[in-house]
Amino acid sequence: MKLASSLCYFAFLLTSVAVRGSDSQQVCTGTENKLSTLSDLEQQYRTLRKYYDSCEVVMGNLEITSIDRSRDLSFLRSIREVTGYVLVALNQFDYLPLENLRIIRGTRLYEDRYALAIFLNYRRDGNFGLRQLGLNNLTEILHGGVYVDKNKFLCHADTIHWQDIVKNARSDHLVVPSNSSSTCQRCQRVCNGRCWGPKESQCQSLTKTVCAEQCDGRCFGPYVSDCCHKECAGGCSGPKDTDCFACTNFNDSGACVTQCPQPFVYNPTTFQLEHNPRAKYTYGAFCVKKCPHNFVVDHSSCVRACPSNKMEVEENKIKMCIPCTDICPKACDGIGTASLQAAQTVDSSNIDRFINCTKINGNLVFLITGIKGDAYHHIEALDPEKLNVFRTVREITGKIIIHIYIYIYFI
Numbered sequence: 001m002k003l004a005s006s007l008c009y010f011a012f013l014l015t016s017v018a019v020r021g022s023d024s025q026q027v028c029t030g031t032e033n034k035l036s037t038l039s040d041l042e043q044q045y046r047t048l049r050k051y052y053d054s055c056e057v058v059m060g061n062l063e064i065t066s067i068d069r070s071r072d073l074s075f076l077r078s079i080r081e082v083t084g085y086v087l088v089a090l091n092q093f094d095y096l097p098l099e100n101l102r103i104i105r106g107t108r109l110y111e112d113r114y115a116l117a118i119f120l121n122y123r124r125d126g127n128f129g130l131r132q133l134g135l136n137n138l139t140e141i142l143h144g145g146v147y148v149d150k151n152k153f154l155c156h157a158d159t160i161h162w163q164d165i166v167k168n169a170r171s172d173h174l175v176v177p178s179n180s181s182s183t184c185q186r187c188q189r190v191c192n193g194r195c196w197g198p199k200e201s202q203c204q205s206l207t208k209t210v211c212a213e214q215c216d217g218r219c220f221g222p223y224v225s226d227c228c229h230k231e232c233a234g235g236c237s238g239p240k241d242t243d244c245f246a247c248t249n250f251n252d253s254g255a256c257v258t259q260c261p262q263p264f265v266y267n268p269t270t271f272q273l274e275h276n277p278r279a280k281y282t283y284g285a286f287c288v289k290k291c292p293h294n295f296v297v298d299h300s301s302c303v304r305a306c307p308s309n310k311m312e313v314e315e316n317k318i319k320m321c322i323p324c325t326d327i328c329p330k331a332c333d334g335i336g337t338a339s340l341q342a343a344q345t346v347d348s349s350n351i352d353r354f355i356n357c358t359k360i361n362g363n364l365v366f367l368i369t370g371i372k373g374d375a376y377h378h379i380e381a382l383d384p385e386k387l388n389v390f391r392t393v394r395e396i397t398g399k400i401i402i403h404i405y406i407y408i409y410f411i
């Protein structure tokens with residue numbers, strides 16, 4: 001257990017580097033741990049804090065689990081967007097300060113269903129737990145449903161109009177409380193019965209179910225002239241694409257757009273595609289002039305790594321993916337070298353390491369024990385079909401050594 005948790009922590013340190021996108025969004029990567037947690041609650045909290053401190057956009061899932069009662073969670077206030085899901089479970093704190101969270105995109109869902117899952121947030125043998133969802137600004141969930149259940153002390157979640165928040169979730173993917181404890185305070189009168197907490201500033205603002213029929217999305221008032229721009233998500237303060245609270249597709253320096261400015265534009269007078277000096281790359285839901293450090297340009301997007309049919313090259317100090325002619329160069333270790341140091345022969349346990357290799361650094365060795373299998377070392381016989389992997393090899397820096405008899409059967 002100790003080893004596992006140190007490993008987790010180490011992995012966390014490696015991935016927790018927040019990157020500032022070139023349009024100055026503080027972006028962090030999020031996690032995918034579900035309910036598994038570190039055994040040490042102190043470390044669990046420090047890990048969460050380190051991960052999200054001053055993060056604005058979580059490109060991944062926001063998972064808040066097993067945090068004990070009296071922790072300072074105010075750092076969560078910086079988060080405005082989550083691209084995956086939000087999971088809040090097995091905690092004992094009483095308030096969740098995600099006050100500026102505007103949009104959950106739900107590109108990944110918890111249990112393949114929920115973009116927001118909040119459950120079992122109370123101490124079993126105590127009389128405390130989550131009392132208030134501070135999700136005052138949450139007005140959009142683009143994909144997926146909501147699961148808010150088994151929070152013994154939670155107030156006001158039953159007053160929330162969840163249908164106004166979710167874009168088009170299936171009704172059986174909306175599992176939300178229909179009552180709360182009689183000790184809960186009521187919503188302030190100005191909130192018309194819907195609130196996230198007992199204060200006047202905690203009313204739920206409705207941006208969908210209150211719109212004129214003509215709006216096909218969100219609005220900032222009940223009239224036809226109050227429809228938001230169609231690229232807006234979560235609502236808006238006016239009708240323009242720069243008035244949106246969040247963007248459905250891409251944020252191009254504050255304006256919501258369907259597509260980032262493309263690298264080439266068509267000039268109808270010359271009938272030619274021309275280089276677009278204002279081109280930007282797609283980075284998550286943002287358009288950026290430059291991809292962040294550690295990202296590579298693939299066509300007009302920032303990606304973590306090139307797809308398998310492309311290779312990474314650097315041109316004018318920009319790392320990009322270009323298509324490989326024929327097959328992509330790939331150097332692999334030979335038998336007895338580096339990662340295959342201990343191997344003596346190509347066999348069924350290592351043959352897959354040679355898939356797509358064009359160059360072998362070292363030798364290729366074929367012994368009878370590799371081909372026919374080696375019961376002593378629990379190595380199965382090699383499927384002769386698999387030898388086709390070597391078709392892609394063009395260069396071997398060492399030698400090919402074959403120590404077998406080949407029997408050919410004629411029918």
Ligand SMILES: *[C@@H]1O[C@H](CO)[C@@H](O)[C@H](O)[C@H]1NC(C)=O
Binds near residue numbers: 137
């Ligand atoms: C929520 O959004 C509004 C704009 O609608 C903004 O004025 C406010 O500062 C945001 N944050 C909180 C904590 O309410």
Ligand SMILES: *[C@@H]1O[C@H](CO)[C@@H](O)[C@H](O)[C@H]1NC(C)=O
Binds near residue numbers: 152179181
């Ligand atoms: C809500 O109602 C259910 C059944 O109607 C009941 O079992 C539960 O105790 C109630 N919850 C609270 C917090 O009052």
Ligand SMILES: *[C@@H]1O[C@H](CO)[C@@H](O)[C@H](O)[C@H]1NC(C)=O
Binds near residue numbers: 023245
């Ligand atoms: C767009 O991104 C900028 C930062 O680059 C941010 O200040 C702004 O709030 C974002 N707008 C929307 C609608 O998300």
Ligand SMILES: *[C@@H]1O[C@H](CO)[C@@H](O)[C@H](O)[C@H]1NC(C)=O
Binds near residue numbers: 309355
């Ligand atoms: C080998 O290359 C093919 C085609 O480029 C690709 O689809 C496949 O995923 C690659 N396999 C491995 C193990 O790299």
